[in-house]
Amino acid sequence: MKLHLLPHYRQFMASTYLRSIKRVSSFCTSSSAPKWEGWVSMVQGASRGIGLEFVKQLLEKNENGHVIATCRNPDGATGLLELKDKFAERLNIQQLDLTVEKTIKACAKSLTETYGSLNLLINASGILSIPDVLQPETTLSKIEKSSLLLAYEVNAVGPILVTKHMWPLLKAGGGSGTEKDVAIVANLSARVGSIGDNRLGGWHSYRSSKAALNQLTKTVSLEFARRKDPIICLLLHPGTVDTDLSRPFQKNVPESKLFTKEFSVQKLLSIINNAKRHDNGKFFAWDGQEIPW
Template sequence: MKLLLLNHRSFMAAPLSSIRRALLSTCSAVKWEGGVSMVQGASRGIGLEFVKQLLEKNEKGHVIATCRNPDGATALLDLKNEFAERLNILQLDLTIESTIEASANSIRERYGSLNLLINASGILSIPNVLQPETTLTKVQKSSLLLTYEVNAVGPILVIKHMWPLLKAGGGSGTERDVAVVANLSARVGSIGDNRLGGWHSYRSSKAALNQCMISL
């Protein structure tokens, strides 16, 4: 098993064209021929682009795309129409572990194993709910807990439930020797590189994700 932390740096507000260029130039995960790949957080942004690259750049293999609301993921549904036999869309909410377990069971029943897992979802801000903290007075317990739940706890729970499938899949059916788990982190999660402060919820959640990955 190979585990990766992908540093998205400024992807958070980047246009999709920039995300596409960055993925093509920096991420070898999209060059994945065959096997079964899963992208968690695939309805938009970076996760959606991973799904597109995995489908368009490879002629073989299956892709599982998960998101909270598949019925509202119009871009994913468009891809489903184009790659009907290779793309499977599943409902998964990082804050509800039973949906993660249900996705794992569905993958086990349909494919039996998994070769690539990309945890791409993450939150920085939500209108009227969550905003990056520029001062200490703006820090709220609810923001800290929600960001930690989505950015750190959720990905680890996904790995937990997909681990047996990844072990069963290994590198079989692909050009790789082992299964790969990739998590999208951020430079601002670095403690040593933190010169400006602020963004308490986001910084700490990404630092927690990094620590969990090192432990794994």
Template sequence: MAPFMASRCGLRSLGARVRHAGGRKAYFCTETPALYPHPVSMVSGASRGLGLALTEKLLTQHPESPVVATCRNPDSSQGLISLKERFPSQLTVLRLDVTMEDTMAAVAKEISNKYGRLDMLVSSSGVLHIPDQMEPEPKLANVDPKNLMFAYRVNAVGPILVAKHMMPLLKKGLGEGTERGGAVVANITCKMASLRDNLLGGWYSYRASKASLNQFTKTLAVECQRRKENVICVVIHPGVVDTELSKPYQRDIPPEKLFTPETSAEKLVEILDSLKPEDSGKFFSYTRQEIPW
């Protein structure tokens, strides 16, 4: 059974859902407008690669549910432009730069005005290398402070700040209309961020920044649990995905372990749609197996 329940709900059925919610917060109140009747998802870092594939998968798998896709330069993403043409009413494309907090606040305001809720946030932004500017560090002598700080800002600080700005909307959505049992914050990480899995060394800035993202997400999960806020917070390793990020480093990857963005997105959405409150604070692989921290 698909986690997004088939819904013909208009305003009358919304009232019925509220009456059967066992005291949960109503959709209608005097101080705020009505919330959008279907679950709303957001993908950060959606311009290409895995983020773009996740956006498309969510649009096609849950056709009644809006998706907000964000990236630094939406006008330069042909992939998002094409998706907007295919899904003109279901897809909203907005500018969000994970190094600029004011753009996060602007996106949160836009979602609030348009939908009044958010039920899932997936952050897929990440940086590993920039041609002629930034490369992974195979040894300590290659470590550069500017690259370290930039990787940390994009891979760790950016996603947790996005979560900060979207949290009020996630608390309103709470995954209502899905079978998840809560809203979701899912940050895309990598197996290399696991301290126990680090047997080869190298890749200093990428490993450390993604490990920090894991810690941020775990800490957020604990806070939500302690405050009894029904928000599920996880990190997910998508496997090695055939994108510009990984392309220079695919030589030793077996073909069966190198996924297209579409294949990885399908695996990730399956996990996202199956999440339950007891999964909060976990580090998952694309197989849904837990990875040691």
């Protein structure tokens, strides 16, 4: 029997969304902007995996930086809550569901009132498989419309909507109080989203949704440049990282090609930290090499 995946997915997340509201309010009630030094960074999709590691390293590497970490269910994000205990003054946890635009708008409003600007936005969320709901397609005959739509909604549409609503904050953060003259949007893509590098086929929903993210990000980067906004956009491939996303598919990955979260995020942050205006709209692998479209 075919599954209607989008309704199933939303029903699965509804209960966590409702439970999160009460706890989020305790983190995000500041009525006046605090004084701070260093970058204000936002990591979208921060409850686990690469996103959580980005939050951890951003807090540890910049002792004056503030980090906004967003996820669907902050109440259940144990890793973030542990970091909140350690970095109480510099970590702000907010509820944001990529599939519910009003939560993106609400987050943008809260950040505007609290910080007024963003220096860095990392869109780290992504889905490859969900047990009994979504699996990478190994053949054309396994493609379903609902699988494609779900992958597009989370992997491509959501990150661009976040960028849209954070745009005014990023413009305000471009070069303000930092050594950089631009704010940065870093969207986590994947090498399998490259059309030019596609040699094996398969994984239709994941590949095409990441290719869509690449095109949307490239298009946004050109608009920012045309408007002379102090913002650059990067697309980043983290490599094959030992996370929940890749774990079911690691069987044939050589040990030397399976990275820890710590290693991958360290490499990606190096790319972000060294990015210049001429890197706007480029697609980089974890080792700094450009990936063909």
